[in-house]
Amino acid sequence: MTQASSLPTLTPQFCFSTTALRDFLRLSRSSVDDTITQNLNALATPARVGFDPTSTSRLSSRPASRQIDPQSCQTFKDKVLFPSWQTRSGVLSYCSLVATSPDPDDPEAELRQAENEKNRERVVNERLDPYSARFFPREARTEQLANIIRQEMGVESIVRARTWGIVKERCGDPSSGSWEDALARWRRLQMPTERVLGDRTD
Template sequence: MRYTKQTKAHPRHMSTDKITLRTPDVLLDPNLEFSTEEPPIRELVLTRKRCIDSSIVDSFLKLLRNGSDDILRQKLSSYSQAQDNGRANSSKKTSCEQYLKKELYPNWQTRDQIISFCEGQSEQLKHELDAGTSKSIRSNVIPEIDPRLDPYSARRIIYDREAAYKDWKRLNSWIENNKKVESILRNSSAKTLKQNCDQNADYMAQFFSFINKTT
């Protein structure tokens, strides 16, 4: 099961300079324990800069993953106990459906929005860099500079371009890494859901149906 970019679900995020995302109120159950060194980030204003310098985004994604896939069995148990203590099969099915719609699928969707937004910013950045390089070649943007007046100007222009391309490569690497993480987590969660809910259900297909209905 591979991570699939759902551009149809998030077209509005690809044309903006920033998006604001919040963690759901039900994300952190006070009865569940998490190992954390810092207070959780409950709201994220995502920009290109934060995609490139991703420490805050990484913390936000970690919070989302810790509160969903990483404690999936505990969450299912909690929902099951709320439905007649999980004694009836119908109650078990209902509790699974409630958890998927209220927590897990919205959580996955938010993570998709983050990755899709940063991927869109990566594509825009590459286009801007390529266009700028092409324009520079055609018009000789780098001027002839008297080294006695400013010996570092030409070198600084070249350095800035190289740094921008490094940012783009780092962002691409971050995107691919997080796609792999999502694929692994969702594959594992789908197996857990089959074991605890409905072994015949296609939970990824249900997720795609969910995001198409909510956008």
Template sequence: MAENERTFTAPQSLLDSNLTFLNDEPTPTTITLTRERCVDPSLINSFLRILRHGSDDVIRQKLNNYRKPSSISEKKCDAFLKQELYPNWQIRSSIISFCDQEATQMKAETDRKFSNTGSSATGTITDARIDPYAAREKLEDQEARYRDWTRVKEWVANNEKIEQILTSTTDRILRQNCEQNKNYLEQFAQFCKDNT
């Protein structure tokens, strides 16, 4: 089975800002996702961190760069949303979705493998009277097979929660600084539909 891969590059606005973090290795600006990266997400976490910092963490400063006291401030907010914020959110959402899909495939593959372990095709089943440790070994094998899947699912759930908090907070700040009657989360959903 061919391995799934997907490559993402940080938005140009982030690359131009020359983000660095103290006491840290250089931040990645491009990442290729694989199942292994989802199982050990340290590089993905670094990439998501620069994306989150480059938009949501500095949202007020970013808006100040776009929004000037003039009649075209609304257009400047729209420019920020379409050129910086929404593309950033979309990349983050796509990264989390990739790992979620990989977790779903891992579960299905592991279910198939494990459901076949008890069949006579894979060998004889040891009677518990002959080998009293066989049941425990079988349980340990099952746990080992599902460990990576569990790890990825927990990572996905944690990052979905982080995204929900960040986007909700940013939505509130946008309503305070741009157009208060707009639903920026709904606009983002439409942006994703238009840019897939």
């Protein structure tokens, strides 16, 4: 069975290294969500009839999907799917807090301040130079991080909705509600007394 994503060491440096942040999210999604059909196929009971070598020489229509044993499905959700979602929620929630916190270690703070000072001293005369009023201030890294977190939260919602639709179909549980409801139920069962990171993601 596929393993749940493990939580990386959460530090502001991890969040500001947007390549590391996005790589973690991409790898977690690719191992669980992007391959959800293969993961669920692996749970299906293998065929009792042995492999027929002649089957490779003819085209045959295969059923679109086989329903999976409910207990196997539940184990997959409890041990792999929901923990992976929770881990990603925790990472996004932590990094969103970093993005909204003061950043005294910003290496470009002095450079931005110098640019702003220089901009205040500029002479703006749009009759002589129509572009003289243009000034594009350099974004603080917290602002860049906040934009990335917003994008990744949007991606996360789309990915989870798609995954959950496939899980409901294959596991034969159409009445299980939305992925938000299912994840909230799992959180209550798994962590009843702990503060759950990631609520802001959902």
